[in-house]
Structures are given as C-alpha cells and as structure tokens.
Amino acid sequence: MPTEATFFLAGLFVIAAATGWLFARHSIKKESDPSPQTINADYLRGLNLVLNRQTEEALELFVRMAKVDDDTLETHFALGHLFRRRGEVDRAIRVHKNLLARSSLNEMQRDQAQFSLAQDYLSAGFFDRAEKLFSQLGNSSSLGEASIQSLVDIYEREQEWGKAIEAHRELEILTGEKSTEIAHYYCELAENARLDGDLALARQHLKGSVRSVSGAFRGALIKAAIAQEEKSYLEALGLYEQVLDADPRLMPEVLPKLFDCYHKDGREDECEIYLQSLVDKNPSLSDVIAYTAILVDLERSQVIKACIEKFIMEDSVLASFFDAEYFANIPDKSREKVIQGITSGLRDLAYSSPRYRCNTCGYRSEKILWHCPSCKSWESIRPLQRFQFEKLMN
Ligand SMILES: [Zn+2]
Structure with missing residues (x-):
C-alpha cells in the first residue's frame, strides 16, 4: 500500500505537471498573444484538494470541469494513474x-x-472488460503493441493458450521478433490434452513446440x-536422454x-551403463544423481549407490x-545401514x-512450473540440486 508520503509526492507530481504546462503554454503564447494567462481557479482548487487528501472532493471537481483541453488533459491522466496506483480503482x-466521454479528444488522446x-x-x-478494450486498440498506431502485450x-493469467498464440503471432508481425513463448503455449495445450487422455491431440499440439529450442526440450x-x-x-528413453x-x-x-x-x-x-557414462563424461553430475536418488529413493542401482556414498563421504x-x-x-553391511539412516534424514x-x-x-515451489507465477518468466524455475543444510544451522 502506498504511504502518506507517496500520496504527497504524487500530489506534488500532479502540481508540477500542471504548472509545467501552464508555464510552457504561457511562454509559447507570450510571443503571439500579449494577453496575460491565468491559471484556472477550479484547477488550482482541485490540486489543493488532492494535496489535502480530500480525494473524493477533488475527483468530483475534476470530473465536473467542463473543459478538458491540451492544458488539463495530462493532469487528468496523472490523476487517474494516481488513483489506480493507490488502489482506488473506482x-x-x-x-x-x-475523459473518454469528451468529444474534443484527438485519436491519440x-x-x-x-x-x-x-x-x-x-x-x-475485470478481465473481460479489459480484454474488450485492449482488443479494440490492436490497430492503434500509438498503443497497438502495448495493447496486444x-x-x-x-x-x-487466464491460461487461454489458444488466444495467447494468436496474440503473440500479431506481436511477431508488429515487432519482427520471433516469440519463444508460443512454443510454451503449445506445450501447455499438449499437456492439457495428455491429462485429458487425448494423446492424438497432444501430439498435434506438440508440433508447435519446436518453434524454440527450450520449447522443443519441454x-x-x-x-x-x-x-x-x-x-x-525405448522411445521414451531416447527422449529423456x-x-x-x-x-x-x-x-x-x-x-x-x-x-x-x-x-x-x-x-x-x-x-547402469548409461548412468556410468553420464558420470564418466561429467563427474560433477555424480552429486546431482546422488541428490535426486536420495530424494526419490532410487538406491537399487550400483552406480547410484556409489554416487550416494561418494557424496556422503x-x-x-x-x-x-x-x-x-x-x-x-x-563392514559393508554396517556402512549400508548407516547410509540408509543418513539418506532417510536427508x-x-x-x-x-x-x-x-x-x-x-x-520464487519457490513444490513442483516444476514452466511459467513463474510471481515474475511471469518462462522456464526460469528449476529444481534445486543440493540439500539446504543451512536449515540445520538455524
Ligand atoms: Zn520468478
């Protein structure tokens, strides 16, 4: 929640914006129009109400102001932005x-x-109302790209992956940049179809996942x-490897x-041969294999047992x-018992x-998520590969 200080600073920003224009207007008009410019009294009263945190009265005054012209328009926008930032969305x-009801606005305004x-x-x-307005702005010369984004x-957010694919394709045309997200949208559709038992549809959607390298892995x-x-x-093994x-x-x-x-x-x-080849090729994988095997209790393999013992030692x-x-x-038997105790604790x-x-x-989660719910990044969530020993110290 914004603090009182935030509100005060925002109020100052509104004043600064307004007076900035009035000075600019004054100096421009000075050359062509010798008559002195005066600041609209209603305007100053409204700004004063904002600074005195009498927001309802200020709002009424600004809404009632008969004239919204180039001089006052930006302050109306600043005021609307201020209310939204404060959580006063109504x-x-x-x-x-x-503002929208004013007939004097040009197309960009x-x-x-x-x-x-x-x-x-x-x-x-109100996602449906927002969607309708953003959709109408898709062809706007100034805000088309931002609206489609x-x-x-x-x-x-609504997990409407089909619509997300269409919108991102429009963005690709506008920006000329290839999207990596579309591959993930196809993966989401494929995963949903797989969970619904429609494997043929899942395979169909997966054709779109090869649009990006990471999407192809997913x-x-x-x-x-x-x-x-x-x-x-055999097919599954080839893909996992x-x-x-x-x-x-x-x-x-x-x-x-x-x-x-x-x-x-x-x-x-x-x-066994495959796991050994992994460790031979990249010895650092031994600890990750041990971590994974301890986590899901994969102790039946000799290679895995060796990785776990090496990790513990x-x-x-x-x-x-x-x-x-x-x-x-x-003795081996006693050591095995000790290892079992340690792995169970780990x-x-x-x-x-x-x-x-x-x-x-x-952001932390219990399972892999391809789209971070917090920062909205794709494929940024990865499994931890080590035990959080710090917890033992606390
Ligand atoms: Zn994140």
Missing part, C-alpha cells in the same frame, strides 16, 4: 470514463484514455511422458522417469557430523522445504 475508472481505462479494469480484476498477459519431455504411458519405453544431454539441471525431474522406463523394460544393465557439511575414516573402514530435510526455485525472482 475513482480511476471515473476519471478515465469522463482517445486511445490513451481507452488504454488507461483498460488498465483500470485489469487492476480491478496486455492481451497476452491476460490470456497467460515438448520432448511431454512426448516422453506420452510414450511412457503407451509403454513405448536427449533432454538430460541438453540440460542436466533437469536431472531431478528426469532421472526417476528414465530409471522407471529402464526397469519396466527389463533393461537394468543398460541403465565428501560433502563438507556432512563430514562434520560423523567420522569419515571410521565410516570408510566399517530426504526429510529436502521435503521440509520447496525443492524448486525461480532463477529470476527467487
């Missing part, structure tokens, strides 16, 4: 509706008033899930599914909790806090 709507009114409706949560925001994950549901494990090659950060998301496909297809030996925080040398020299630790975080704004 008042902002009255200011902007009052009318578009600005309509755009501001649409923003008011958006702030108030606002439509995209509404469609994303599309590959959905394709793999479809193949897995249809017991086409392709995604892991491209983005190993998705290990916690992909490894359990990949492991499941190998085992359901009776190819445990090949699973070498992690600097865990090392402070037990004697690593003693641990290395106890699993509880991991599940005691959100396991996904947005790289852009820090």
Whole structure:
C-alpha cells in the first residue's frame, strides 16, 4: 500500500505537471498573444484538494470541469494513474470514463484514455472488460503493441493458450521478433490434452513446440511422458536422454522417469551403463544423481549407490557430523545401514522445504512450473540440486 508520503509526492507530481504546462503554454503564447494567462481557479482548487487528501472532493471537481483541453488533459491522466496506483480503482475508472466521454479528444488522446481505462479494469480484476478494450486498440498506431502485450498477459493469467498464440503471432508481425513463448503455449495445450487422455491431440499440439529450442526440450519431455504411458519405453528413453544431454539441471525431474522406463523394460544393465557414462563424461553430475536418488529413493542401482556414498563421504557439511575414516573402514553391511539412516534424514530435510526455485525472482515451489507465477518468466524455475543444510544451522 502506498504511504502518506507517496500520496504527497504524487500530489506534488500532479502540481508540477500542471504548472509545467501552464508555464510552457504561457511562454509559447507570450510571443503571439500579449494577453496575460491565468491559471484556472477550479484547477488550482482541485490540486489543493488532492494535496489535502480530500480525494473524493477533488475527483468530483475534476470530473465536473467542463473543459478538458491540451492544458488539463495530462493532469487528468496523472490523476487517474494516481488513483489506480493507490488502489482506488473506482475513482480511476471515473476519471478515465469522463475523459473518454469528451468529444474534443484527438485519436491519440482517445486511445490513451481507452488504454488507461483498460488498465483500470485489469487492476480491478475485470478481465473481460479489459480484454474488450485492449482488443479494440490492436490497430492503434500509438498503443497497438502495448495493447496486444496486455492481451497476452491476460490470456497467460487466464491460461487461454489458444488466444495467447494468436496474440503473440500479431506481436511477431508488429515487432519482427520471433516469440519463444508460443512454443510454451503449445506445450501447455499438449499437456492439457495428455491429462485429458487425448494423446492424438497432444501430439498435434506438440508440433508447435519446436518453434524454440527450450520449447522443443519441454515438448520432448511431454512426448516422453506420452510414450511412457503407451509403454513405448525405448522411445521414451531416447527422449529423456536427449533432454538430460541438453540440460542436466533437469536431472531431478528426469532421472526417476528414465530409471522407471529402464526397469519396466527389463533393461537394468543398460541403465547402469548409461548412468556410468553420464558420470564418466561429467563427474560433477555424480552429486546431482546422488541428490535426486536420495530424494526419490532410487538406491537399487550400483552406480547410484556409489554416487550416494561418494557424496556422503565428501560433502563438507556432512563430514562434520560423523567420522569419515571410521565410516570408510566399517563392514559393508554396517556402512549400508548407516547410509540408509543418513539418506532417510536427508530426504526429510529436502521435503521440509520447496525443492524448486525461480532463477529470476527467487520464487519457490513444490513442483516444476514452466511459467513463474510471481515474475511471469518462462522456464526460469528449476529444481534445486543440493540439500539446504543451512536449515540445520538455524
Ligand atoms: Zn520468478
């Protein structure tokens, strides 16, 4: 919520804007018109009411003012903006509706008033009214692009992916820039169709996911899930491995599914060879594999067991909790029991806090989300790949 100081400063801004123009007008007209300019008394009274926080009286006065001309128009816009920022959306709507009703506005001013009114409706949560006004402004020379972008925001919020695709295509034409979002919209449609059991429609939508590199990876994950549901494990494995090659950060998301496909297809030996090849190619993946395996209890593989043991022995925080040398020299069975105890504790630790975080704004979630609900970035939320030991210190 804005503070009193914010309101006061905003009031000063209104005054500054108004007096700025009046001075400008005065100096311009001085050359052609020798008659002295006077500041409209109603205007000063309205501004005084704003500064005295008598907003209802100020609003009535501004709305009643018979004349809205070039001199006073910007102050009306500033006042409407001020009300919206303060959360007084009803008042902002009255200011902007009052402006729109004036026949003296030129095309650009009318578009600005309509755009501001649409923003008011958006702030108030009247998405259908905002959508209608922004749609009418799609061809505006000054606000067409901003209006279509606002439509995209509404469609994303409402999860109307088909409309979001259409709007983004219009933006592509206007800006000449290729959109990465459209691929994600197709993925959203594909995922919905998959969850509804319409796999043919899901595949149809996935054709649109190849429009961007990242969309193609996400599309590959959905394709793999479809193949897995249809017991086409070989196809699913190919797709999961392709995604892991491209983005190993998705290990916690992909490894359990990949492991499941190998085992359901009776190819445990090949699973071992694949996991070993991952670690050989990139030794840093050993800890991520251990983290994932502890999280979802994938301890049946020898490679995974080795990754977990290495992680426990070498992690600097865990090392402070037990004697690593003693641990290395106890019989295998006893060591296995100790490892089970540690992994169980680590699993509880991991599940005691959100396991996904947005790289852009820090938003945390329990599951992977491709569209951050906080900062609205796409594909910025990724699985955490380490245990939050800091929680133990608190
Ligand atoms: Zn975010």
